[in-house]
Amino acid sequence: MRPSPKTSLVALFTADILSALGTRVSAVAIPWLVLLSTGSASKMGVIAAAEMLPYALTGVLAAPFADRFGHRRTSVVTDVGSALAMVAVILSPGSSFLHLALLVAAGGALRGIGDRVKHVMLRPLAEQCGVGMLRVASLYEGLSRGATLVGAPLGGLLIALLGTYGALWADAISFALCGLLVATLVVLPVEESAEAEAPVKEPYWTALRGGFSFLRGDQVLIGMMVMTFAINVFSQASGSVFTPLWVEEVVGSPVVLGLLFGGFAGGALLGNVIFTVYADRIPQYRAFLIGALVGGAPRLLTMGLSDQVWLVVSVSFLTGIANASLNPVIGATLYTRVPPALQTRVFGLMGALTFAGIPVGSLLGGWSVAWLGLRPALLTAGGLFLLATLIPVIQMYRRPLSIPKYGSPAQPKTEEAA
Numbered sequence: 001m002r003p004s005p006k007t008s009l010v011a012l013f014t015a016d017i018l019s020a021l022g023t024r025v026s027a028v029a030i031p032w033l034v035l036l037s038t039g040s041a042s043k044m045g046v047i048a049a050a051e052m053l054p055y056a057l058t059g060v061l062a063a064p065f066a067d068r069f070g071h072r073r074t075s076v077v078t079d080v081g082s083a084l085a086m087v088a089v090i091l092s093p094g095s096s097f098l099h100l101a102l103l104v105a106a107g108g109a110l111r112g113i114g115d116r117v118k119h120v121m122l123r124p125l126a127e128q129c130g131v132g133m134l135r136v137a138s139l140y141e142g143l144s145r146g147a148t149l150v151g152a153p154l155g156g157l158l159i160a161l162l163g164t165y166g167a168l169w170a171d172a173i174s175f176a177l178c179g180l181l182v183a184t185l186v187v188l189p190v191e192e193s194a195e196a197e198a199p200v201k202e203p204y205w206t207a208l209r210g211g212f213s214f215l216r217g218d219q220v221l222i223g224m225m226v227m228t229f230a231i232n233v234f235s236q237a238s239g240s241v242f243t244p245l246w247v248e249e250v251v252g253s254p255v256v257l258g259l260l261f262g263g264f265a266g267g268a269l270l271g272n273v274i275f276t277v278y279a280d281r282i283p284q285y286r287a288f289l290i291g292a293l294v295g296g297a298p299r300l301l302t303m304g305l306s307d308q309v310w311l312v313v314s315v316s317f318l319t320g321i322a323n324a325s326l327n328p329v330i331g332a333t334l335y336t337r338v339p340p341a342l343q344t345r346v347f348g349l350m351g352a353l354t355f356a357g358i359p360v361g362s363l364l365g366g367w368s369v370a371w372l373g374l375r376p377a378l379l380t381a382g383g384l385f386l387l388a389t390l391i392p393v394i395q396m397y398r399r400p401l402s403i404p405k406y407g408s409p410a411q412p413k414t415e416e417a418a
Contacts, residue, residue, distance in 0.1 A: 012122060015181040017144070022171050067207065071188070123335045236365070287329060301386075
């Protein structure tokens with residue numbers, strides 16, 4: 001019996017969230033395994049990088065292969081491959097660190113392109129169900145954020161209950177379930193399936209260049225990409241350097257650190273619920289503008305100017321609410337601005353370029369505190385963050401944000417789009 005479009009959409013969402021949970025669990029369990037086996041903190045960092053760097057790169061470099069092979073098939077194969085890579089880790093106790101790093105890198109690479117094609121498949125299924133892409137993007141962001149919040153504690157709980165290898169077995173099973181869900185319950189619309197069965201056999205470098213060419217010709221997407229990169233830079237600097245140092249300097253209690261992170265996360269989840277419910281009634285330009293201006297810089301500026309814990313926690317909560325509107329609007333813009341044939345490549349490219357802001361933020365956060373001191377670094381970062389978020393706001397003020405369908409007169413013309 002052929003699954004209904006609604007069943008396919010729910011199954012795809014479920015598989016995507018399972019994959020996100022599995023990735024977060026492995027991000028806890030594998031470094032813990034390395035710590036137990038080697039006792040080296042530096043090797044823990046290397047193994048984390050061995051997973052996340054291929055994850056980011058394959059979203060770009062493997063996109064032409066996924067377009068040729070078919071998105072649904074790619075999703076199933078990469079999920080099964082991720083499960084097998086995890087089983088290989090489990091069945092190789094006592095192996096060399098290099099061998100473990102290679103297995104972890106293989107799993108990260110497979111999940112990188114697997115998660116990318118799941119994201120791309122949401123559009124045809126949502127349209128078949130008659131659900132607006134802004135609402136879908138908002139729901140996707142909320143579930144992904146929830147999986148990220150739950151995944152790390154779940155990893156620790158599984159290690160405590162089942163042991164490190166037991167947690168890795170649970171991880172492998174989660175990836176296998178993702179592949180099973182997509183293989184049995186996700187059926188793309190006829191035209192998408194036909195396209196996957198008989199894709200245009202475009203040369204690899206031509207296909208890869210098509211994503212770069214399209215993105216280069218779309219100023220709205222470039223502005224959003226710059227802003228998202230800036231958010232990753234300053235959010236990472238805040239989370240990994242500024243906030244812990246502020247808490248240590250002001251109160252010296254890890255409880256307050258949990259309050260700050262929890263306040264922002266709670267606000268983000270609440271904001272996502274609100275935005276999902278009212279997505280169709282909130283002007284997207286206004287939501288994006290508020291999210292850009294309120295969702296980042298005020299938190300840093302408040303820590304730079306105040307020692308009041310209640311004030312900083314409250315501002316963190318409010319910035320979390322505002323921040324919840326950004327990714328859904330960006331996601332909906334991508335879905336409806338980028339032609340389906342280019343979505344895997346453009347999504348992967350934007351994801352990789354914005355992801356690069358995370359390591360940059362860690363480095364800049366530490367260097368700025370070393371050079372300037374904590375308070376000046378916070379105020380400088382807050383001012384730069386505000387300036388960075390104003391770039392797309394000014395751009396959209398001159399040309400209000402719209403989300404035209406690909407191929408419409410408002411869509412930038414490129415050789416690939418044409």
